[in-house]
Amino acid sequence: xxxxxxxxxxLESTVNLDxxxxxxxxxxxxxxxxxxxxxxxxxxxxxxxxxxxxxxxGIMAPVLVKVGVIDPLKLNQDLLDPALGSIPKxxxxxxxxxxxxxxxxxxxxxxxSRLWYGITFSLSIALAASLVAIIIGTVLGIxxxxxxxxxxxxxxxxxxxxxxxxxxxMLLALSATGVALAAKYLPGNGSDxxxxxxxxxxxxxxxxxxxxxxxxxxxxxxxxxREFIDAARLLGASKMRLYFREILPNLWxxxxxxxxxxxxxxxxxxAALSFLGVGIHPPTPTLGNILVDSINFSVADFAxxxxxxxxxxxxxxxxxxxxxGLRDALDPKADR
Numbered sequence: 477x478x479x480x481x482x483x484x485x486x487l488e489s490t491v492n493l494d495x496x497x498x499x500x501x502x503x504x505x506x507x508x509x510x511x512x513x514x515x516x517x518x519x520x521x522x523x524x525x526x527x528x529x530x531x532x533x534g535i536m537a538p539v540l541v542k543v544g545v546i547d548p549l550k551l552n553q554d555l556l557d558p559a560l561g562s563i564p565k566x567x568x569x570x571x572x573x574x575x576x577x578x579x580x581x582x583x584x585x586x587x588x589s590r591l592w593y594g595i596t597f598s599l600s601i602a603l604a605a606s607l608v609a610i611i612i613g614t615v616l617g618i619x620x621x622x623x624x625x626x627x628x629x630x631x632x633x634x635x636x637x638x639x640x641x642x643x644x645x646m647l648l649a650l651s652a653t654g655v656a657l658a659a660k661y662l663p664g665n666g667s668d669x670x671x672x673x674x675x676x677x678x679x680x681x682x683x684x685x686x687x688x689x690x691x692x693x694x695x696x697x698x699x700x701x702r703e704f705i706d707a708a709r710l711l712g713a714s715k716m717r718l719y720f721r722e723i724l725p726n727l728w729x730x731x732x733x734x735x736x737x738x739x740x741x742x743x744x745x746x747a748a749l750s751f752l753g754v755g756i757h758p759p760t761p762t763l764g765n766i767l768v769d770s771i772n773f774s775v776a777d778f779a780x781x782x783x784x785x786x787x788x789x790x791x792x793x794x795x796x797x798x799x800x801g802l803r804d805a806l807d808p809k810a811d812r
Contacts (some may be wrong), residue, residue, distance in 0.1 A: 520801025
């Protein structure tokens with residue numbers, strides 16, 4: 477039975493196209509497919525650019541402070557009006573070429589320099605706390621989900637016990653003791669950034685791992701039934717190899733998404749802790765304590781309140797959009 481002439485021509489053109497352009501039929505790995513889906517999402521690419529700028533800016537800030545490009549502690553009292561309660565003399569919070577975002581009321585320090593340098597501390601706290609939560613949640617999720625039985629029950633009850641504590645209340649209740657212990661074993665004292673920052677990281681990380689643990693456990697329950705796990709068992713693989721060489725590499729997608737969604741939560745948490753008086757205190761700048769200080773001048777100097785609030789909002793929204801974009805890109809059914 478012969479094909480119609482029109483179908484025959486279309487078939488020949490398709491075969492010729494495939495031969496002349498082999499890239500059209502070249503197979504792609506899951507990573508290449510995920511990157512392709514991510515690049516096609518313009519909003520995710522924009523959020524990735526904003527997050528990358530934020531991270532690079534936070535890394536470069538200490539270097540710029542050391543070489544004198546920015547100075548978050550330099551006082552400019554001559555630019556303030558004592559008669560108005562040390563409010564900037566110029567309009568819009570003292571915005572000028574020398575101070576693009578204005579100056580801080582009361583001290584006269586450059587707001588751009590303080591925000592830029594504050595990104596470093598806020599990024600460090602959020603990054604360290606996220607890593608603590610991710611590591612604890614991932615390890616316990618793998619062990620509980622793969623082992624099952626009594627071990628899984630113990631991990632589940634530990635998750636329930638951790639979630640039963642009111643996080644904010646515990647932060648306030650343990651702040652004096654926690655900072656004092658941190659100051660005892662770390663350089664500095666309770667007013668220095670290191671002990672206070674270490675306390676924030678420790679508490680946020682220790683109270684933030686249960687949702688990640690539940691997510692990872694659910695993924696492990698599916699992975700442990702696959703054939704390559706049975707093959708590894710038959711070959712005599714130890715539990716540590718099964719946990720971290722066979723299962724963990726298959727969890728990088730949910731771990732990565734969890735990380736990008738945990739970071740903005742801890743950036744917001746750092747600001748909330750500063751508002752409650754638990755956190756790094758001035759003159760060391762963080763996005764949180766700058767925003768808290770600006771609340772007192774929200775009427776007299778709205779620019780001082782507007783720029784920190786806008787920066788925190790942009791960062792948090794960008795991280796959330798990046799996490800959503802990664803979740804969609806890593807979904808193998810996204811194009812179907």
